[in-house]
Amino acid sequence: MSTVNKRVVASLALAWGLAFSVSGLAEDSFTNPIISGGYPDPSICRVGEDFYIANSSFEYFPGLPIHHSKDLVNWELIGHGLHRREQASGSVNLVDVQSDGGIHAPSLRCHDGTFYLITTNVYSPTEPGKDTQMVNFVLTANDPAGPWSMPHVIDGAPGIDPDLFFDDDGSVWYVGNHAPQDASYSGEGEIWLQRLDPASWQLIGKRHFLWRGALKKAIWAEGPHIYKHDGRYYLLVAEGGTSFNHAVTIAVSDSLTGPYEGNERNPILTSRHLSYNNWVNSTGHADLVELEDGRWYMVALGIRGDEERRSNMGRETHLIEVEWEREPYWWKENKYLWPVVAPSTGRVERTAPLPFIGRQYAPSLSLRDDFDESELGLAWTFRRVPREDAYSLNRRPGFLRLNSQSSTPTARARIAQLGVKQTESDFTFTASTYFESKTINSEAGISLFQKDNHYLNAVVKNDANGYQLSLYLANRGKPEILTSIAAPNYSGAIQWQFMSAEKQYKVRYRFKPESEWSLLHTMPSNIMLSQYYTGAHIGFYASSNGNPSTDYMDIDWAEYISKPTL
Numbered sequence: 056m057s058t059v060n061k062r063v064v065a066s067l068a069l070a071w072g073l074a075f076s077v078s079g080l081a082e083d084s085f086t087n088p089i090i091s092g093g094y095p096d097p098s099i100c101r102v103g104e105d106f107y108i109a110n111s112s113f114e115y116f117p118g119l120p121i122h123h124s125k126d127l128v129n130w131e132l133i134g135h136g137l138h139r140r141e142q143a144s145g146s147v148n149l150v151d152v153q154s155d156g157g158i159h160a161p162s163l164r165c166h167d168g169t170f171y172l173i174t175t176n177v178y179s180p181t182e183p184g185k186d187t188q189m190v191n192f193v194l195t196a197n198d199p200a201g202p203w204s205m206p207h208v209i210d211g212a213p214g215i216d217p218d219l220f221f222d223d224d225g226s227v228w229y230v231g232n233h234a235p236q237d238a239s240y241s242g243e244g245e246i247w248l249q250r251l252d253p254a255s256w257q258l259i260g261k262r263h264f265l266w267r268g269a270l271k272k273a274i275w276a277e278g279p280h281i282y283k284h285d286g287r288y289y290l291l292v293a294e295g296g297t298s299f300n301h302a303v304t305i306a307v308s309d310s311l312t313g314p315y316e317g318n319e320r321n322p323i324l325t326s327r328h329l330s331y332n333n334w335v336n337s338t339g340h341a342d343l344v345e346l347e348d349g350r351w352y353m354v355a356l357g358i359r360g361d362e363e364r365r366s367n368m369g370r371e372t373h374l375i376e377v378e379w380e381r382e383p384y385w386w387k388e389n390k391y392l393w394p395v396v397a398p399s400t401g402r403v404e405r406t407a408p409l410p411f412i413g414r415q416y417a418p419s420l421s422l423r424d425d426f427d428e429s430e431l432g433l434a435w436t437f438r439r440v441p442r443e444d445a446y447s448l449n450r451r452p453g454f455l456r457l458n459s460q461s462s463t464p465t466a467r468a469r470i471a472q473l474g475v476k477q478t479e480s481d482f483t484f485t486a487s488t489y490f491e492s493k494t495i496n497s498e499a500g501i502s503l504f505q506k507d508n509h510y511l512n513a514v515v516k517n518d519a520n521g522y523q524l525s526l527y528l529a530n531r532g533k534p535e536i537l538t539s540i541a542a543p544n545y546s547g548a549i550q551w552q553f554m555s556a557e558k559q560y561k562v563r564y565r566f567k568p569e570s571e572w573s574l575l576h577t578m579p580s581n582i583m584l585s586q587y588y589t590g591a592h593i594g595f596y597a598s599s600n601g602n603p604s605t606d607y608m609d610i611d612w613a614e615y616i617s618k619p620t621l
Contacts (some may be wrong), residue, residue, distance in 0.1 A: 079301045082404045085128040085416040086619065087335070088357065088371035092476030093590025094120065095297075095370035096160040096216075096278065097354040099344045100170075106344065106459060107199045108285075108354060108372065109136065109163035109172055111396075113589050115224065115436045116149050116570070117156045126414040127352060127374055132433050133240050134200040136161070136172045144441050146190055147176045147206045150440045151467040152505045155588050160216040160278050160340065163199075172203065173229075173384060175215040188407035189229065191217050193256060207256040214244075216293075220281040221252070222311060227251045230256060230279045231480045235267070242274030246292060248312060264313040264340060268294045269304040269321035281311070284379070285392040290315050293340040297370065297588070300327050301339030303355065316391075324355060324396040326403070335359055335373070338403050345379065350376040352410060353396055357403055361480040362558060367393050367505075367583050369590030370476055373403050373509075374410075422475060422615040426455040434475045436502070436592065445471055451609055454489075459497055459597040459606040464507050464529065472502055474594025480580070484553040484593045488566070489610040491547040492517035492604075498525070499597035499608035501551045505585060508532055512596050513562045513575060513585065515542065525578045526562055531586075538576045552595060555580055556618075 056387075090097070096111040104129055112118035112135075119136030123129060125474065149157055161174035170288040179187045190215075192206035209217070209229060218230035229251040232244050245267045250260045267511045268276035269292075278293035288308045295302045300320035306315035323403070328340045341355035353375045359366040380399045382390040409416060424432050426448060437445070447456045460471040463517035490499040500514035512527045512534070525539040544566055552563040552572060558580050563572040594613065 062279055070202065071331070082415075083412065084404050084408050085374075085409055086418065087373040087403060087489075087524070088359070089354075089366060089374045090122055091130050091371035091418075091478035091617075091619075092131050092354050092371060093369040093585075094122075094372045094476075094591075095356045095588060096340050097161045097356065097372040098161050098280075098342045099354045099377075099566070100165050101165050101344050102165050102348070104347065107163060107165075107170075107233050108569075109161045111174075111588070112137075112438045113155055114149060114152045114157040114439055114591065116143055116438075116440045117193070117433075117436060118143060118149060119161055119174065121163070123191065123199065127410045128414070128416050128556065130382075134203075134433065136201075136203045138201055140440055140443075142194075145206075146208050147192060148178050149176070150469065152176075152439060153179045153467060160335065162216075162218040162280065162342075162518075164219050164221070165199075165216055165223045168197065168265060169432075170199050171219050172196075173217045173219050175434065177215065177218065180540075189215055191215075198309060209251070209256055209258065211258055214247075214277075216278045217280075218280050220248075223283070227253050228281070229242075230265075230281055232277045232279060235264070240268075240274070244274070244276035246276060246279045246577050257275050265313045266290055266292065266317070268304070269290055270294045270302060270318040277433075280342055281401065282343060284345075287391075288315075289394075290602070291341060294322070295325070295327070297330060297356075298337050301325065301337045303339050303357075303396070305342045305394065307393075315341060318391075318393050320393065323394060324403075326357070329402060331364055332360060333371060333402075334405050335403050336364060336373065337370070351379065351394065353394075354401065358453060359480075362581055363584060364479055365584045365586070367580070367585055367591040368479070369585040369605045371585060373550060373598045374407070374561070375403055376410075388420070418619065419478070419502070420617055420619070423612065423613045424455075424614075426610065427451065427453055429552065431455070431473075433517065435594070437473045438507070439467075439469050441471075441473070442469055445469075446473070453611070455595075455610040457499070457595050457597045457601045457608045457610065458607070459604050463598050463599050464510055464534075464596075465506070466507050468507065471597040472504060472595065474502065474504065474592030474616060475551075475615055477503070477532065477591040477617075478483050481556045482593070482613050482617040483555075485550065486613040487548075487550045487594070488608050489548050489611070490515050490597075490606075490608040492522075492606050494599050494602050494604040494606050495519060496602060497597075497599040497604050497606045499606070500549075500597075501553055501594050501596060502595075502596035503553060503570065503583060503591055503596070504588070505583060505591050506531075509583070509587075510534075511560070511562075511583065513564075514596065515545060515555070524575060525566060527576075530582055536577065538574070540563050569617055
């Protein structure tokens with residue numbers, strides 16, 4: 056594989072000049088997931104020979120990651136829908152959003168040369184007694200890599216997970232979900248439809264109520280997508296939540312506004328009928344795409360069962376073949392055409408044939424960033440919109456400077472912490488940093504983080520007795536010190552290494568590049584297993600722990616190498 060420019064490398068799009076092969080993987084096969092790491096709720100669209108996928112990003116910024124592919128299996132991160140502070144600092148609030156709030160389940164579509172991203176920002180106000188706000192909005196762009204427009208908020212649109220449908224007559228339709236007033240049981244959802252004026256971004260005309268799903272008392276009919284095929288309208292829906300009972304169901308109608316009739320063979324994709332120990336579980340929340348040659352595929356989320364039926368990566372994007380089959384029942388007047396997902400096995404497979412013969416499957420395994428560019432690489436994300444002075448790439452050319460903030464990882468906090476997504480259970484993250492503190496209790500180092508109260512921070516800390524190397528664990532609660540040692544030989548420069556292998560974490564360090572690594576601590580990796588909408592990130596952290604400070608950490612380079620497992 057060829058070496059590519061660093062901005063592409065920083066996007067985790069391609070391996071950084073590393074030869075790679077998966078043992079036992081045939082040359083005409085690929086492995087799921089196709090986009091590894093915390094990339095849930097995939098929505099896909101095709102423009103000619105190009106495919107694009109958008110994913111949920113929740114409280115992280117930049118938000119709404121967008122990947123591009125020519126062959127459905129090799130994907131490059133090319134941009135984000137929310138990539139400017141002003142996009143996420145107003146009605147779409149990612150500044151002090153709560154954990155697992157923020158951007159939910161986008162839908163990505165292209166119509167007449169314009170790309171549309173429609174999604175929901177879920178924000179719980181900090182004021183007591185105020186209801187959670189569901190802000191549904193649209194972004195537009197001429198190029199999916201950006202720039203994207205400011206959010207166009209759709210007023211009067213309840214629920215989450217909206218979709219846009221462009222009908223043949225030129226009309227534009229908003230597809231959403233809500234909790235019906237006459238719900239038959241707690242958690243029942245209903246899909247609704249209404250025309251949308253793309254000039255004013257206002258809902259117009261009558262609201263139509265389409266379907267409440269196929270799986271009774273499975274709750275949460277959401278994530279709708281509408282397609283026109285075989286002269287009819289198909290409504291694809293996610294049901295059953297996002298855990299083991301997650302599922303994809305489908306209904307059909309001769310009219311866009313309904314009524315819709317569910318497929319008698321629903322669900323068309325799920326893992327609820329498989330062992331909890333299947334290699335992937337919770338498969339669902341899907342989108343369909345038609346290829347130029349008439350073939351169809353589905354993308355869907357799933358959770359790998361690497362450890363305790365979960366993984367640190369959370370929900371990831373998978374690819375499944377689809378065939379359309381007409382009902383064979385002679386007694387039916389209307390013999391509907393239905394999509395059959397994974398027609399040979401009925402489930403998401405770890406390995407599957409390549410969609411395009413002759414293409415090479417070259418999954419991303421590594422990232423190396425020397426911070427020589429004027430902009431931060433696409434793969435680096437923050438928890439929430441960072442402060443204006445959070446980092447700099449020009450204060451010391453060739454280094455990423457992470458400025459200490461007084462804030463620490465607490466609910467809704469904006470902190471000096473950024474990282475790249477963990478993409479496999481086994482990985483090695485190595486970085487060279489420089490940190491000298493003028494403030495007592497100021498600290499900086501590397502971080503593996505899931506949430507505000509779930510992270511591992513390995514830091515150099517300046518306390519009253521001199522520099523210390525400390526490892527903190529917050530395991531869904533307040534942080535505790537796992538180990539702390541004096542560092543009398545520390546002079547500012549340190550290399551960190553975080554290794555994950557054989558269900559163990561090892562944190563190592565050295566003060567000189569030519570020195571042997573010293574072990575700081577070893578611990579079981581299940582302490583960081585994801586129980587969230589998002590997956591783990593590995594990167595950097597700096598804090599003055601509540602004190603005003605001008606401290607900073609300079610990062611010379613960072614390298615992430617992951618090892619896939621079959």
